[in-house]
Amino acid sequence: MAHSDILSQPDRGLGLDRPQTEALLALFSRCDDLREFGREVIQSVVNALMDSQAQEACGAPRGSRSPERVNSRNGYRERSLSTSLGDLELRVPKLREGTYFPEGILERYTRVEASMVALVREMYVAGVSTRKVGLVAEELGVSSLSSSEVSALCAGLDEEAEAFRTRPIEGEHPYVWLDATYMKCRTGGRYASVALVTAIGMSSSGHKEFLGCACFDSESEAAWSEFLGSLRDRGLRGVRLAVSDAHAGLVAAVSRVLPGCSWQRCLTHLQRDIRGHVHNLAGQALAADLVRACAGQADADVARAAW
Structure with missing residues (x-):
């Protein structure tokens, strides 16, 4: 479908109005591939959501005078969030009174999404060095994941393992x-x-x-x-x-x-020990079958006779 067809039928598919469709198409035209497009879309949506939440916290739109206003905006804090689509450049709104943090949008004090944390921890447990983990993350589009950050992400593994290992039975x-x-x-x-x-x-x-x-x-x-x-x-x-x-x-x-x-x-260990005394493959298989047959008897007397 051509761009003109999409603009002439804004309600099809996503149900976007004309300005939203134009903005989306302009964003898509600036991106080299779908991965970059997805990153740009998520970045725009998250920034818009944070602006909306900050506006609600103030009680009035930005720049307007209203008796319902309880706070005002005071610029932004630039933050980077590493995701599987790449690094998102976020603009977290600042308030003149109190502190705003995007609850429900970002995990508190977390700069890496859950799926990336799981990937990093899996590689760490598998024995991959922190430097190589950072290189893998860079190949996935995350350029800000250093060796120290990898170590910090994996620091909680010992606590989780210890809690599981010492849990009540x-x-x-x-x-x-x-x-x-x-x-x-x-x-x-x-x-x-x-x-x-x-x-x-x-x-x-x-x-x-x-x-x-x-x-x-x-x-x-x-x-x-x-x-x-x-x-x-x-x-x-x-x-x-x-x-x-x-x-x-x-x-x-x-x-x-x-x-x-x-x-x-253990039956398996017994089979291994017996096979170790047999010097050909056919004899080893036969010995394992005999041990299994003896152990599989339901009647104790029959089992003893089989042995």
């Missing part, structure tokens, strides 16, 4: 799966291998829940005892069976910290 969890893995972590300015221990529980309703995790220098009985004790202090109760590998320290910690709880060797 509610209800009973009759079954608990325990495991550990070694991974590289940055501690004291250097990378070192640490043991990350984890616990997953199944509630009485049959739903699995991630109960917690912790890092230790090594997977020892003392470390497992401390970790299981922290789970118990947070409310873990009703555990009837713990499933894990055959680590001696872990088995001893379960017996000491969770009295009355039985222990069972």
